[in-house]
Amino acid sequence: MTMKDPKSYDLLSYIVVFLGFYEGVLPFVAKSTDWEPFLSLPRHLSSPAWWIVSGLVIVASFFSLWGIDIAKKRRHPDA
Template sequence: MNDPKSYDALSALVFVLGVYEGVLPFPARLFDWQPLLSLTVRLSSPAWWIVSGLVVVVATVLLAQLDRAKRRRFPDA
């Protein structure tokens, strides 16, 4: 990763995956939606809660780590 934009692109990918696989299943189950890209909606009842919550936590940690790595590698960017 030679420029700050690569960190930004990776952060955007993690954010989108965190939203689609972690946050979106909660309102989807509440309103009976079937989002095409959200795979956790297709899991059975106790499993989707666990997987969606875990995805939110992992995405949050990854975003924090990516931001910290970006600031360490490019302090003026």
């Protein structure tokens, strides 16, 4: 994937948001409702580990989105 187009940055942002939600936020919702999403990997960990992993995924997603936005503005200031 080349980053010559602002839509490439948008696609990367959408992927990060999806992964951040599915692997970071969704395990908290699933644990509180006793729902077991199959592909949510932190959901399958034991009690203290899934909190840490899900929290780290949320933080990493936030900073990744922040970095992608900065890179997009630097590369395409008019977009």
